[in-house]
Amino acid sequence: xxxxxxxxxxxxxxxxxxxxxxxxxxxxxxxxxxxxxxxxxxxxxxxxxxxxxxxxxxxxxxxxxxxxxxxxxxxxxxxxxxxxxxxxxxxxxxxxxxxxxxxxxxxxxxxxxxxxxxxxxxxxxxxxxxxxxxxxxxxxxxxxxxxxxxxxxxxxxxxxxxxxxxxxxxxxxxxxxxxxxxxxxxxxxxxxxxxxxxxxxxxxxxxxxxxxxxxxxxxxxxxxxxxxxxxxxxxxxxxxxxxxxxxxxxxxxxxxxxxxxxxxxxxxxxxxxxxxxxxxxxxxxxxxxxxxxxxxxxxxxxxxxxxxxxxxxxxxxxxxxxxxxxxxxxxxxxxxxxxxxxxxxxxxxxxxxxxxxxxxxxxxxxxxxxxxxxxxxxxxxxxxxxxxxxxxxxxxxxxxxxxxxxxxxxxxxxxxxxxxxxxxxxxxxxxxxxxxxxxxxxxxxxxxxxxxxxxxxxxxxxxxxxxx
Amino acid sequence: xxxxxxxxxxxxxxxxxxxxxxxxxxxxxxxxxxxxxxxxxxxxxxxxxxxxxxxxxxxxxxxxxxxxxxxxxxxxxxxxxxxxxxxxxxxxxxxxxxxxxxxxxxxxxxxxxxxxxxxxxxxxxxxxxxxxxxxxxxxxxxxxxxxxxxxxxxxxxxxxxxxxxxxxxxxxxxxxxxxxxxxxxxxxxxxxxxxxxxxxxxxxxxxxxxxxxxxxxxxxxxxxxxxxxxxxxxxxxxxxxxxxxxxxxxxxxxxxxxxxxxxxxxxxxxxxxxxxxxxxxxxxxxxxxxxxxxxxxxxxxxxxxxxxxxxxxxxxxxxxxxxxxxxxxxxxxxxxxxxxxxxxxxxxxxxxxxxxxxxxxxxxxxxxxxxxxxxxxxxxxxxxxxxxxxxxxxxxxxxxxxxxxxxxxxxxxxxxxxxxxxxxxxxxxxxxxxxxxxxxxxxxxxxxxxxxxxxxxxxxxxxxxxxx
Numbered sequence: 001x002x003x004x005x006x007x008x009x010x011x012x013x014x015x016x017x018x019x020x021x022x023x024x025x026x027x028x029x030x031x032x033x034x035x036x037x038x039x040x041x042x043x044x045x046x047x048x049x050x051x052x053x054x055x056x057x058x059x060x061x062x063x064x065x066x067x068x069x070x071x072x073x074x075x076x077x078x079x080x081x082x083x084x085x086x087x088x089x090x091x092x093x094x095x096x097x098x099x100x101x102x103x104x105x106x107x108x109x110x111x112x113x114x115x116x117x118x119x120x121x122x123x124x125x126x127x128x129x130x131x132x133x134x135x136x137x138x139x140x141x142x143x144x145x146x147x148x149x150x151x152x153x154x155x156x157x158x159x160x161x162x163x164x165x166x167x168x169x170x171x172x173x174x175x176x177x178x179x180x181x182x183x184x185x186x187x188x189x190x191x192x193x194x195x196x197x198x199x200x201x202x203x204x205x206x207x208x209x210x211x212x213x214x215x216x217x218x219x220x221x222x223x224x225x226x227x228x229x230x231x232x233x234x235x236x237x238x239x240x241x242x243x244x245x246x247x248x249x250x251x252x253x254x255x256x257x258x259x260x261x262x263x264x265x266x267x268x269x270x271x272x273x274x275x276x277x278x279x280x281x282x283x284x285x286x287x288x289x290x291x292x293x294x295x296x297x298x299x300x301x302x303x304x305x306x307x308x309x310x311x312x313x314x315x316x317x318x319x320x321x322x323x324x325x326x327x328x329x330x331x332x333x334x335x336x337x338x339x340x341x342x343x344x345x346x347x348x349x350x351x352x353x354x355x356x357x358x359x360x361x362x363x364x365x366x367x368x369x370x371x372x373x374x375x376x377x378x379x380x381x382x383x384x385x386x387x388x389x390x391x392x393x394x395x396x397x398x399x400x401x402x403x404x405x406x407x408x409x410x411x412x413x414x415x416x417x418x419x420x421x422x423x424x425x426x427x428x429x430x431x432x433x434x435x436x437x438x439x440x441x442x443x444x445x446x447x448x449x450x451x452x453x454x455x456x457x458x459x460x461x462x463x464x465x466x467x468x
Numbered sequence: 469x470x471x472x473x474x475x476x477x478x479x480x481x482x483x484x485x486x487x488x489x490x491x492x493x494x495x496x497x498x499x500x501x502x503x504x505x506x507x508x509x510x511x512x513x514x515x516x517x518x519x520x521x522x523x524x525x526x527x528x529x530x531x532x533x534x535x536x537x538x539x540x541x542x543x544x545x546x547x548x549x550x551x552x553x554x555x556x557x558x559x560x561x562x563x564x565x566x567x568x569x570x571x572x573x574x575x576x577x578x579x580x581x582x583x584x585x586x587x588x589x590x591x592x593x594x595x596x597x598x599x600x601x602x603x604x605x606x607x608x609x610x611x612x613x614x615x616x617x618x619x620x621x622x623x624x625x626x627x628x629x630x631x632x633x634x635x636x637x638x639x640x641x642x643x644x645x646x647x648x649x650x651x652x653x654x655x656x657x658x659x660x661x662x663x664x665x666x667x668x669x670x671x672x673x674x675x676x677x678x679x680x681x682x683x684x685x686x687x688x689x690x691x692x693x694x695x696x697x698x699x700x701x702x703x704x705x706x707x708x709x710x711x712x713x714x715x716x717x718x719x720x721x722x723x724x725x726x727x728x729x730x731x732x733x734x735x736x737x738x739x740x741x742x743x744x745x746x747x748x749x750x751x752x753x754x755x756x757x758x759x760x761x762x763x764x765x766x767x768x769x770x771x772x773x774x775x776x777x778x779x780x781x782x783x784x785x786x787x788x789x790x791x792x793x794x795x796x797x798x799x800x801x802x803x804x805x806x807x808x809x810x811x812x813x814x815x816x817x818x819x820x821x822x823x824x825x826x827x828x829x830x831x832x833x834x835x836x837x838x839x840x841x842x843x844x845x846x847x848x849x850x851x852x853x854x855x856x857x858x859x860x861x862x863x864x865x866x867x868x869x870x871x872x873x874x875x876x877x878x879x880x881x882x883x884x885x886x887x888x889x890x891x892x893x894x895x896x897x898x899x900x901x902x903x904x905x906x907x908x909x910x911x912x913x914x915x916x917x918x919x920x921x922x923x924x925x926x927x928x929x930x931x932x933x934x935x936x
Contacts, residue, residue, distance in 0.1 A: 001473065001474055001475075001476070002470065002471075002472065002473035002476075003470075003472060004470065004471060004472035004804060005469065005470035006469055006841075006844060006845060007469075007845060007847065008469070008470075011845075011847040014847055014852065015847065015852070018852045018854050021854055022854065022857055022858075025858065026857060026858050026861060026862070027862065028862060029862040029863060050862065105891065200863070202857070202860065202861075202862060202863065202864060202866075203857075203861070203862035203863070204862045204863050231879070231880075232866060232867060232872050232876055232879075232880070233865065233866060233867045234865065234866065235857075235866060236851075236853035236856050236857060236866055236869075236871060236872070236875075237866065237871065237872040237875045237876045237879055237880075238846075238850075238851035238852075238853055238871075238875050238879055239845045239851070239879060240845060240846065240847045240848075240851035240852045240853070241851055241852055241853030241854075241856065241857065241871075244852050244853070244854070244857070245857050274879070274880050275867070276888040277876050277880065278888075279888075279889075280867050281888075281890070283888045285886065286837070286880075286881065286883075287836075287837040287838070287840035287841050287881050288840065288879070288880055288881065290837075290841055291840070291841055291845060294841075295845065315886065315887065315888045316886070316887060316902065317887065317889075317891050317894040317895075317899070318899075318901060319789065320789060320792075320901040320902045320903060321787065321788060321789055321791065321792035321830050321901070321902040321903055321906070322792070322885070322886050322887065322901075322902035323789065323792075323902075324788075324789035324790070324791075324792035324793040324796070325792040325793060325795065325796040325830060325833070325834055325837075326886070327793065328792070328793040328796035328797050328800070329796050329800060329834075329837060332796070332797060332800050332801070333800070333841070336472060336804060350891060351888075353891075354891075362789050362793060365793070366793055366797075368755075369754070369755040369758075369793075369797060370755070372755035372756065372759070373474075373755050373758055373759055373762075373801070376474060377474060377475060377479075377707045377708060377759060377763065378706075378708065379475065379479040379482055379483065379708045380708075382706075383704075383706040383707070383708035383709055384482065384483070384486045384706075384708045384709055384712050385704035385706055385708070385709030385712070386486050386489055386490065386709075386712070388704050388709065389490055389494060389670070389671075389703075389704060389709065389712070389713050390490075390493065390494050392670065393494060393670075393671070394494070394495065394496060394497040394518065394670060394671035394672045395497060395668070395670065395671070395672050396670060397701065397702065398670075398700060398701060398702065398703060398704055398705065399700060399701045399743070399748050401704075403704060403705065403706075403709075404700050404704070404705040407704075407705045407706050408700055408705045408745050411699070411700075411705055411706055411707060411742070411756070412699075412700070412705075412742050412745065412754075412756055413754065413755050413756065415754075417790070418753065418783065418784070418790050418794070419783065419784060419785065419790065420744040420746075420747075420749075420751045420783045420819075421747075421785075422749070423573065423785050423818060423821075423822075426785040427785075431785070431786075433786060433788040433789070433790075434784065434788045434789040434790035434791075435788060435789055438789070
C-alpha cells in the first residue's frame with residue numbers, strides 16, 4: 001500500500017526549512033517563565049518573552065521523541081498501540097453545546113457529558129475517550145476537569161485524555177487518573193492519559209498550555225502538541241505559508257517537552273483550516289481542512305512521529321446532509337493522510353461548537369466504512385479464486401458457492417446505520433431518513449449501556465481525590 | 469503528488485495474470501456472431517458461443533488503444549481532454565425513477581429528463597452530459613435513445629454520451645449526433661459521443677452490447693467497455709477474485725474494439741461492487757465499492773488507459789445524510805483512484821434506480837470540494853510567505869494583509885450549498901437544512917437556465933433524422 005502524497009518530499013523539505021527559519025529568526029512567544037528557562041538552558045536565545053530556536057537545537061530535540069508507544073486502558077484488552085502505521089479513533093473534544101433531534105441545541109450539562117461518555121464507550125469504532133466531548137456548564141469550572149476525568153474513568157474502561165489547564169491542574173488530573181492504575185510511578189512507565197496543549201497562534205504559547213506541556217512531560221504522559229491556525233486570519237492565507245508557521249509552533253512545543261523529559265511520548269498534532277472570508281471566522285468542514293490534514297500526515301511521517309489529524313468535522317448547524325458529506329470528507333482524508341490519532345471522530349457540528357448525538361451515529365458508520373478501506377485487500381490464490389471462477393463459468397452464479405460463504409464476513413463491512421433495502425421495504429419500515437434512524441440508534445445504545453466494573457475502593461479513592 | 473495505491477504493483481500483476489488465465493482457459497461467451505467472427509480472425513479460439521483468448525493476442529491488442537484523446541463539444545470551449553491524468557465529471561446514467569422533495573419518487577418522464585439535462589448543463593462541475601440520466605418512460609422505447617440524443621444536444625453544448633442498444637441503433641445515434649458536427653467523417657477524426665457497452669457478468673456479452681462495441685469502433689467514437697460485477701453473486705465474493713474476473717471481461721471487450729478498428733479510443737471502465745448478503749442484491753454506497761474503484765484506477769494505469777470510475781453513489785432512498793456520506797466516499801475515492809471519467813457524478817440514490825434533484829445539488833458541492841483537493845498546493849517563496857510571517861510576527865493578524873487579499877480566491881474553494889454562518893444567522897435565515905437549500909438551488913438553476921443557441925437548420929435536420 002502506498003499512501004497518497006499531496007506534496008513531494010522536496011516540498012515537505014521546503015516547509016521544514018521555512019519553519020526552522022521562522023523559529024530561528026522570528027521566534028515564538030512564551031509568556032510562562034519556567035518554559036523560557038528550560039528552553040534557554042537547552043540552547044534557545046531568549047529576548048523578553050520571545051524565544052529564538054537555533055536550527056541544530058530543534059533538529060536535535062525532535063529526534064528524541066519516540067515513534068511508537070502503548071496507551072494503557074483500565075481494561076487491558078482496550079490498550080491502544082500508537083505508532084506511525086495504525087489508526088486510533090478518538091471522541092470529540094471541547095464543545096460547549098449539545099444537540100439532538102428531540103431537545104434541540106442547548107448548553108451542555110453533566111448529564112449530557114455522561115451520556116456522550118456512554119455512547120463513546122458503546123461505539124466499537126471509538127478507541128480512546130476524549131477528555132471533554134462537551135463542557136458540562138453546570139459543573140464549577142474550578143473542579144470541572146477533575147469531574148470529567150472521574151466520570152470518564154467511571155463510565156468507560158477505554159484509555160482517556162485529560163486536561164491542559166496549566167501546570168498544577170494538569171498534574172492533579174494525571175495524579176487522579178494514576179489512582180486507577182497503581183500510582184504515578186506505574187503510569188510514568190505505562191502512560192494512560194493523553195493531553196492536547198495548544199499554541200496561541202500565531203507563534204505563541206500562553207501560561208496554561210506551556211505549563212501543561214511541562215506537566216505531561218514530567219509525568220511521561222503522551223501529548224499532542226497542537227496548532228490550529230486559521231489560514232488568512234491567524235496565519236498567511238496560503239496553505240504552504242500556514243503549514244510552515246503551524247509547523248514552527250508545533251516543533252517549539254515538542255522541543256520544550258523533550259527538554260523537560262527526553263523521550264517523552266509525543267503525537268505530532270495540527271488542526272489548521274481556512275477562514276471563511278465572508279466573515280473571517282474558522283471553517284472546518286472544508287476541502288482546505290482536508291488538504292491541511294494530508295500535508296500534516298506527510299510532515300509527521302517526515303519527523304517519524306505518530307500523527308494526530310482531525311476527522312468528522314462539519315460547519316453545519318444540524319445533523320443533515322452537509323454534516324454527513326463534510327464529515328466523510330474530513331474522516332476519509334484523515335485516513336488517506338495516514339493519521340494515527342484521529343481526534344473529534346464523532347459528533348462535531350457547528351465548527352466545533354456543538355455535539356450532535358445523531359451525528360455521532362453517522363460518524364460511527366463512517367469510521368466503520370473507512371476502516372474497511374484501511375483493512376486493504378488480500379491477494380493470493382484463495383482470494384483470486386481462479387478455480388472457483390472456472391468451476392462456475394460464464395453466466396453462472398456465485399451466491400451459493402461455498403467460497404462465498406467462507407469469505408463474505410471478512411471481505412464485506414456490515415453497516416450499522418445505512419439502509420440497503422429496496423424502496424418498498426424502506427417505505428414499509430416508515431420511510432426513515434438516516435437522521436431518524438440515528439436518533440433511534442443513540443437511544444438504543446444508551447439503553448444497552450452497562451457500566452464497566454470499577455473497584456469500590458478505587459472509586460472511593462477517586463471521589464476523595466477529586467472532592468478534596 | 470503520489471497517488472494512493474491500495475495494492476502493490478506485484479499484486480496488480482497477479483490480478484492481470486489471473487485475468488489472462490480466465491480469458492484463455494475459461495473463455496467469454498459472445499452470443500453475437502459478428503463479434504465471434506472478428507475475434508476468431510484476430511486469433512481467438514471459438515467453440516460454440518464461447519471465445520478463448522490467447523494471452524499474446526490480448527497483450528498485443530490492448531496496447532493499441534490510445535492513452536489520450538479529445539472529446540469534442542458543440543461549444544469548443546467545452547471540449548474535454550480525456551487522458552490518464554485529468555478528471556472529467558459526467559452526469560448520472562440510467563435511472564428509471566426521479567425524485568424531489570416536492571413531488572416524491574415517480575417514474576421519469578421526458579419533462580424530468582429535460583430538467584435534468586438543464587441542471588447538468590448549468591452545473592459547472594459537470595463536464596460531460598450523460599446519455600440517459602433518467603429513462604423517460606413516456607417516450608416510445610423504439611425511438612427513446614434518439615430522442616435523448618436530440619434533447620441532450622438541444623439543451624446543452626457540452627459533450628455527450630449515446631446509446632448502446634445494439635449495432636444498428638448505436639449507429640443511428642452516432643449518425644444523428646454527427647449532423648451537428650459536420651457529418652460522420654468529421655466525427656471519426658474528432659469524437660463527440662461516448663458509449664458504455666456493458667458485459668453480462670459473469671464472462672459474457674449479449675448481442676446488443678457486442679454490437680455496440682463494433683459500432684462505436686467503426687465510427688471511432690470513444691467507448692467505456694464496462695463490467696459491473698456483484699461480488700458474491702455474479703463473481704467470487706473476494707475483492708481479488710471479482711477484480712480478476714471483471715478485468716477479463718473488460719479486456720475481452722477492448723480486444724474486440726481494437727480488432728474492429730485499431731487505435732479506437734477506449735476508457736477502461738469497471739463499476740463492480742458488493743452484494744448486500746442479507747438479500748443478495750447490489751449495494752453501491754459501500755466501502756467495498758470504493759475499494760474496487762481504488763483497484764480499478766491502478767489497473768487502468770497498469771494498461772496506460774484513461775479510467776472510468778463511478779462516483780456519487782448511494783443506496784439511500786432519499787436525499788439524506790446517508791446519501792451524502794456515501795456520495796462523498798465514492799466520489800472522493802474516485803478522485804484518490806485517479807479516475808479520469810467519473811460517471812454518475814450527480815444525483816444517484818436508491819442503488820442507481822432513482823435520481824434525486826436535491827442530491828444533484830449535494831454532489832455539485834462535493835465535486836467542487838474534491839476538485840479543490842485535486843488542484844493541489846503550490847509551494848514556493850511567495851506561498852511559503854516567510855517575509856509576511858516575519859512582518860506580522862507573533863500574536864499578529866493576517867486578515868488585512870495584502871498577501872491575504874492577493875491569494876485567497878485561488879487558495880480557497882467557495883461553497884455553493886454548504887452553510888458557514890453561525891447558529892444565530894442560520895436560525896435567522898430559517899434554520900434550513902442542506903436538503904432544503906438544495907431544493908431551492910435546483911429550482912433557481914432551472915429558472916436561470918438559458919438554452920444554448922442551436923442553428924435552426926441543424927435543429928431541423930436533427931428532428932428530421934430522429935422522426936424518420
